[in-house]
Amino acid sequence: MPRVVPAVTRALDILELFLDRPELSAREITEGLGLPRTTVHELLVTLVARSYLVSVPGQPVRYRLGMPLFQLGAAFAGRLDLVREAQEVAQSVAAASHEAVHAAVLDGADVIYLVKADSTHPVRMVSAVGRRLPAHCTAVGKMLLSSLDPAELDARLPAQLPGMTPDSITDPRRLRAELDEIRAAGVAVDNGESDGAVRCVGAPVRDHTGATVAAMSISAPIMRWTPATHADWTRLVRDGAAELSARLGYRDRPTH
DSSP states (O other): OOOOOOOHHHHHHHHHHTTSOOOOOOHHHHHHOOHHHHHHHHHHHHHHTTTTTTTTTTTTEEEEOHHHHHHHHHHHHTTTTTHHHHHHHHHHHHHHHHEEEEEEEEETEEEEEEEEOSSSSSSOOOTTTTOOOEGSSSHHHHHHHHSSSSHHHHHHHHOOOOSSSSTTTHHHHHHHHHHHHHHHHOOEEEEESSSSSSSEEEEEEETSSSOOEEEEEEEEGGGGGHHHHHHHHHHHHHHHHHHHHHTTOOOOOOOO
């Protein structure tokens, strides 16, 4: 088997710390990774020399991400039709629902949010593109997990599911039972499982092969979540996910 290069792994670990923080000091990086200070210093010097990190003006031992990372991300996004198409559809669904709309993909046992369209209301949920959350705590994540076969689901899920709120599902048997219901209904709901003040409803996005490659959701503060709005948002997110699926080449087969 090819050998993983430790120095490259550590450099990538440093860059990934910035997914949650716009700026970090050398000390915060050292403490966050538990590496020797001299090792972190050498890695930072190298990353700065290649412009993957830049020093914050006036604060030479604080860093932020550099332009090459934006260029790499833009190159990736430019080749990913899903992101471009999902952003357009999400904006349309957000305009119709007046609530936040997200599109996400599955990565291991987590979801990563690729697209966000903001709510038109002054009171809105806080979220961000690139955010990673446990899949079983979200509507998009449960929708995606429901598309997996039992063996793949078992391979992805940890034995003990972490919780984000008191309403999170932490029992694997209870999760599997809910995934069965989601699979039959074609829609998933987050009942305060990732944020106690927010409710979400999600639907699957399929590609030209019929595979579920993403999920779309509408998210709203609990104060605006009623049986009537839930029904409206379920319809809108189904329609939005179907439109995005069609843009990706999916053709629904008629039933007889």
